[in-house]
Amino acid sequence: MEGQNVEELLAKAERDEAEKLQRITVHKELELEFDLGNLLASDRNPPTGLRRAGPSPEAELQALARDNTQLLINQLWQLPTERVEEALVARLPEPTTRLPREKPVPRPRPLTRWQQFARLKGIRPKKKTNLVWDEVSGQWRRRWGYQRARDDTKEWLIEVPGGADPLEDQFAKRIQAKKERVAKNELNRLRNLARAHKMQLPSTGGMHPTGHQSKEELGRAMQVAKVSTASVGRFQERLPKEKAPRGSGKKRKFQPLFGDFAAEKKSQLELLRVMNSKKPQLDVTRATNKQMREEDQEEAAKRRKMSQKGKRKGGRQGAGGQRKGGPPSQGGKRKGGLGGKVNSGPPRLGGKRKGGQHQGGKRRK
Amino acid sequence: MRPLTEEETRVMFEKIAKYIGENLQLLVDRPDGTYCFRLHNDRVYYVSEKILKLAANISGDKLVSLGTCFGKFTKTHKFRLHITALDYLAPYAKYKVWIKPGAEQSFLYGNHVLKSGLGRITENTCQYQGVVVYSMADVPLKPEESFSYEEKTNLASIPLTAYRSSSQTF
Numbered sequence: 001m002e003g004q005n006v007e008e009l010l011a012k013a014e015r016d017e018a019e020k021l022q023r024i025t026v027h028k029e030l031e032l033e034f035d036l037g038n039l040l041a042s043d044r045n046p047p048t049g050l051r052r053a054g055p056s057p058e059a060e061l062q063a064l065a066r067d068n069t070q071l072l073i074n075q076l077w078q079l080p081t082e083r084v085e086e087a088l089v090a091r092l093p094e095p096t097t098r099l100p101r102e103k104p105v106p107r108p109r110p111l112t113r114w115q116q117f118a119r120l121k122g123i124r125p126k127k128k129t130n131l132v133w134d135e136v137s138g139q140w141r142r143r144w145g146y147q148r149a150r151d152d153t154k155e156w157l158i159e160v161p162g163g164a165d166p167l168e169d170q171f172a173k174r175i176q177a178k179k180e181r182v183a184k185n186e187l188n189r190l191r192n193l194a195r196a197h198k199m200q201l202p203s204t205g206g207m208h209p210t211g212h213q214s215k216e217e218l219g220r221a222m223q224v225a226k227v228s229t230a231s232v233g234r235f236q237e238r239l240p241k242e243k244a245p246r247g248s249g250k251k252r253k254f255q256p257l258f259g260d261f262a263a264e265k266k267s268q269l270e271l272l273r274v275m276n277s278k279k280p281q282l283d284v285t286r287a288t289n290k291q292m293r294e295e296d297q298e299e300a301a302k303r304r305k306m307s308q309k310g311k312r313k314g315g316r317q318g319a320g321g322q323r324k325g326g327p328p329s330q331g332g333k334r335k336g337g338l339g340g341k342v343n344s345g346p347p348r349l350g351g352k353r354k355g356g357q358h359q360g361g362k363r364r365k
Numbered sequence: 366m367r368p369l370t371e372e373e374t375r376v377m378f379e380k381i382a383k384y385i386g387e388n389l390q391l392l393v394d395r396p397d398g399t400y401c402f403r404l405h406n407d408r409v410y411y412v413s414e415k416i417l418k419l420a421a422n423i424s425g426d427k428l429v430s431l432g433t434c435f436g437k438f439t440k441t442h443k444f445r446l447h448i449t450a451l452d453y454l455a456p457y458a459k460y461k462v463w464i465k466p467g468a469e470q471s472f473l474y475g476n477h478v479l480k481s482g483l484g485r486i487t488e489n490t491c492q493y494q495g496v497v498v499y500s501m502a503d504v505p506l507k508p509e510e511s512f513s514y515e516e517k518t519n520l521a522s523i524p525l526t527a528y529r530s531s532s533q534t535f
Contacts, residue, residue, distance in 0.1 A: 254367045257421060261399045261414060264368065268393045271374060276387050 024074065026067045034075050037095025041072040112192040153178055223248070366405040366425060373438065377402070377409060380436075380444045381454070383495035384508045388457035405430075408437040409444070411453065448507065451497075455505035458497035460490045462509070469500050472507075 033042040043064075053060040079090040111119065118124075134141040134149040141149035158170040194201050200208075207221050223245055227233040238244075255264075369377065382389050392400070392411070399414040405428060412420070412432025420431040433453065436446040446454075464472060468482025484501055498506045 254370065257366060257368065257403070258418070259368065261401060264401060265394055265399070267371075268374060268378075269390055271371070272378060272382075272387070272390050272393065275375070275378060275382065 024070065026071050028067075028071070032068065032071055034072065035095055035097045036075060036079065037093050038097055038099075039072070039076075039092075040095075040097060041068055041075075043068050109196045112195075113188070219245075366403055366420070366428065366431075369402055369404050369409065373404065373442070373444075374402070376438075376442065377436070377444045380446055381450075384446075384454050384459070384497060385457040386459045388459070391457060392453060400432075402435070403431070404438070407439075409435045411435050411450075446508065451505055451508065454508055455497050455499075458505075458508070460487045460494050460496040461499055462486045462490075462496045463499045463501055463503075464506075466501055469506065472498065 028043075028045055030043075030045050033044070034040070035042075047064075049060050049064070050057050076090055079092065081088050081090050083089070128143060130143060131140040132143050132149040133139075141147060143149065153171075153174050158174070160166060160168075160170060164170070190201060207224065209221075213221070226236045229236060378389060381392075385392075400411060401414065401417065403410050403412055403417065405425070408430075410430065410432045411434075416432055420428060433449055434447055435450040435453070436444055438444055462478075463484035463486070464478055464482050465484045468478050471482070472478050478498070486496075490496060495508060497508045500506055
């Protein structure tokens with residue numbers, strides 16, 4: 001009994017093996033063509049089995065697919081393997097099939113301004129070496145680019161040229177010139193790009209007159225034109241009813257949110273002190289001015305009455321004139337005679353006024 | 366949210382100083398902590414440094430309020446004091462007016478206070494002085510502008526004491 005079981009088991013095992021082998025091996029009349037780089041297997045066998053199948057060839061199709069896949073995987077198992085981070089990986093060969101283009105061929109770009117000029121003049125690019133021998137550093141350096149051979153901004157000694165201002169910074173001048181060249185180059189590059197893509201540069205977008213521009217574009221162009229003068233638009237008049245453009249002032253800068261709290265406190269206390277100290281002074285000034293105005297009005301009224309009666313008021317008028325020229329600086333502005341009179345005046349003025357404080361008050365005002 | 370500029374600080378201090386005078390420096394310089402004024406959406410907030418640091422983590426459009434709102438700057442950059450500032454102004458008020466219980470309700474609903482409704486008033490209150498109005502129970506009601514005490518005795522017809530400004534805030 002057991003022996004029989006064992007025999008049976010062995011036979012079964014043998015049968016299983018044969019079946020597996022059968023499954024793995026596939027018989028094809030024509031060998032498949034493999035492009036393992038693209039994981040591609042091409043079957044050139046004529047599909048007679050499919051034709052015979054009739055209207056629903058699912059089973060046949062599935063069998064065909066299984067067979068071909070099996071063959072492809074058999075091929076993959078034969079590739080050299082290597083270990084990458086605890087995984088066994090097969091290294092695929094280079095793909096042999098050439099795949100078609102995904103996108104259409106790019107259109108030829110329009111020539112840049114230099115290329116047009118070179119073509120016109122017949123200038124051909126001269127072949128130059130990339131590396132040049134640099135005496136100063138004693139090594140081969142690039143002709144242009146990073147750490148180039150003759151970089152005039154990196155010189156440590158510059159002789160001041162004959163006609164130049166001795167206080168001018170020649171090093172800064174060279175660095176500035178380089179920055180300007182770089183900026184100009186960048187601008188030209190962007191302009192070439194804009195021409196290639198038939199777009200406008202955003203800085204000059206809408207500035208070229210087309211005849212079909214919107215009100216906002218025209219307004220913007222007008223503002224730019226107004227500012228594009230030597231005085232940056234300071235002396236450009238506006239039309240009678242034109243309003244100032246909005247948002248054309250400087251952007252305000254504020255203190256940071258968490259500035260120095262102690263400094264903030266100090267400045268606020270200082271402000272408070274100034275505010276508190278100013279209050280009484282202003283009151284005195286206001287009071288004295290009020291008083292003086294009242295006195296002036298009285299004087300004016302009296303003068304009018306007197307002038308109606310007669311002309312006896314030369315002295316009075318002189319005094320009135322003097323009072324108006326009270327502060328010496330203002331007296332100086334008027335005719336010289338009055339200035340002299342002011343100096344002789346004070347005792348009389350003092351009598352009329354209520355002390356020197358008021359004069360001081362007016363001066364402060 | 367940003368600190369106030371010089372100009373804005375001056376305008377605000379002038380307004381507050383009408384009610385508390387030189388005691389304002391006690392608000393600016395406090396012994397029990399660093400408090401500061403910050404402007405957010407045209408409103409001035411009086412906030413301690415600790416709360417300010419927390420509030421800085423909230424984005425501006427989501428931040429509604431912080432600390433105590435003292436008032437706001439109008440579109441023409443005038444400063445309007447709000448009732449929420451009362452807690453800080455009342456203890457430092459220089460001139461106070463106490464009103465009788467009968468007049469209190471009328472005052473709170475927006476009417477002027479007549480002389481008959483006046484309980485007590487600090488002396489030497491000048492005309493148009495900023496005062497803090499209290500109820501008889503020493504509860505601060507509102508800061509207001511007042512007629513003077515001396516002027517009152519001269520007025521024959523309508524003796525108004527606390528003149529209520531026409532708008533809701535003052």
